Amino acid sequence: MSSLTLTAVTKSFGSGAAATRAVDDVTLDVPHGSFTTVLGPSGCGKTTLLRLIAGFLVPDSGSIAFGDTVVAGPDVRPLAPQSRHVGYVPQEGALFPHLDVAANIAFGLPRKARDGAVRDRVAEMLDLVELPADYRHRRPDELSGGQQQRVALARSLAPQPAVVLLDEPFSSLDASLRGATARAVLRALEATNTTALLVTHDQDEALSLADQVAVMRAGRLVQSAPPSEVYLSPSDPQVAEFVGxxxxxxxxxxxxxxxxxxxxxxxxxxxxxxxxxxxxxxxxxxxxxxxxxxxxxxxxxxxxxxxxxxxxxxxxxxxxxxxxxxxxxxxxxxxxxxxxxxxxxxxxxxxxx
CATH class of the missing domain: 2.40.50.140 (Nucleic acid-binding proteins)
Known part of the structure; x- marks a missing residue:
């Protein structure tokens, strides 16, 4: 596990007059073991930011570091996604439908790991995300949406990543499942002291889960602070009206x-x-x-x-x-x-x- 630091990160799409700056000079520090939410409306650049951190995109300028390791930046060859040791949980969980729960969780573990060690790790992850041990043999289509998201988190945590990135993982769940699943995910992250970054457009979700809320608007971070400060002392009236x-x-x-x-x-x-x-x-x-x-x-x-x-x-x-x-x-x-x-x-x- 490590901290996450973004310094003056910029990313544009297109060229010339038609270019669109999706991420504009973003600087953000996510301390080791903390949970930060990036909050903003659709199209503000938050998913692009997540993809830059994961290594799916390369920034035009600025740097990204995990702890003391710069994975993208000036005079640095960008580290490939598979080498960044990042856990990624997409909106729909994206479980492999032909694999059972155990095989999904074990997917990212070293292929040379002994069978007993893999079984123990799968059991540990199921317990961590508060799912019964006998769920290991179920297929994804036998799980509810909330259970699928917990398995997706277990899969991302199993290899002990440096950082876990969550791309609006609760948005497809109904209200009754959303809160319970989010709290279970938070408990799992806290139990492993994992550095995590969640992008969301849900204000209640951002405020209730995070140690730090980073509000994004038109590609820029306009405020980054603890939830109570963002709510009670927003940086401008636009943030005030968006956050609650x-x-x-x-x-x-x-x-x-x-x-x-x-x-x-x-x-x-x-x-x-x-x-x-x-x-x-x-x-x-x-x-x-x-x-x-x-x-x-x-x-x-x-x-x-x-x-x-x-x-x-x-x-x-x-x-x-x-x-x-x-x-x-x-x-x-x-x-x-x-x-x-x-x-x-x-x-x-x-x-x-």
């Missing part, structure tokens, strides 16, 4: 306070003059019983059981989203009063802090 839901309102700041359509708010850092204020929906408190705060009319309520999303139109015409508990909630047409709790992130006019 966000209420972004114009306001006027003075030191640690600002005024906006939701009244007076307390800032996470001092600011002055015109600003954009990033407020998470769960920070918008809906007062059903007292006339405290800014008055508004409920336009829409989306009920999820454990929570409600409440869209409110304020008296000045501003539309605001609040996320509250599902235990008690207003109905469309109700008059409510809103106020903001917690600290609010300010951005200067133009987007950045």
């Amino acid at each position: 839901r966000a209420v972004v309102l114009p306001g006027t700041a003075r030191d640690a306070h600002a005024t906006c359509a939701l009244g007076d708010v307390v800032l996470s850092e001092p600011a002055a003059g015109p600003v954009s204020l990033m407020i998470r929906p769960e920070q918008v408190f809906v007062d059903l019983t007292h006339a405290e705060g800014v008055r508004g009319t409920v336009e829409e309520v989306s009920y999820y059981g454990h929570a409600c999303a409440v869209q409110v139109r304020l008296v000045d015409g501003t539309s605001v989203l609040s996320r509250i508990s599902g235990v008690r909630h207003p109905a469309p047409g109700d008059t409510v009063h809103l106020r903001v709790t917690g600290l609010v992130r300010p951005y200067r006019s133009g987007g950045s802090t």
Whole structure:
């Protein structure tokens, strides 16, 4: 196992005026034994980045290193994929349909390994990904989608790779399987202290699994930080609105306070003059019983059981989203009063802090 370091990595497709820069000057450090997610919309370059790390593509510039070993970079002959010692888990698992589970897991092990050692390693991997030992004799078509993904992870971990790359491996699973499979994969990676990089467009998945979230937009990394920092202190309003839901309102700041359509708010850092204020929906408190705060009319309520999303139109015409508990909630047409709790992130006019 080792760390993963990308330094100013760039990759374009096409030539001349028609060239498209899919990965643009990306620098990222994934520490040994940590789990990083690269989060971004479709077409932002995250799968290209994964393919560059795996060795399926060669960067136009920049370098890629596993620990102290540079596998691609200036004056370095790119190391072939099979020599990089990388585990790769694609979206659909890509198990060999003609092989049983044991043979799939053992596929990447040294061909000279003794039969007993292979059996022991397969048993160890099945236990690691929380599948029963008797599954070793099943064919891939006898497994559920989540079980197939666990076998794919076991196959990637069996040869003890330096880094494991996961290309949206849970995207094809239904909601009930996705969470359980993702947590099982995370436990397996933690148990082996494996350095891992997951690319995904699912914000909840990225935030709940990773030690570090790297947000990608139009080929560039726009923020790389622990999940709580990305969520609570996004680098710009675009990241705020992509990573979870966000209420972004114009306001006027003075030191640690600002005024906006939701009244007076307390800032996470001092600011002055015109600003954009990033407020998470769960920070918008809906007062059903007292006339405290800014008055508004409920336009829409989306009920999820454990929570409600409440869209409110304020008296000045501003539309605001609040996320509250599902235990008690207003109905469309109700008059409510809103106020903001917690600290609010300010951005200067133009987007950045």
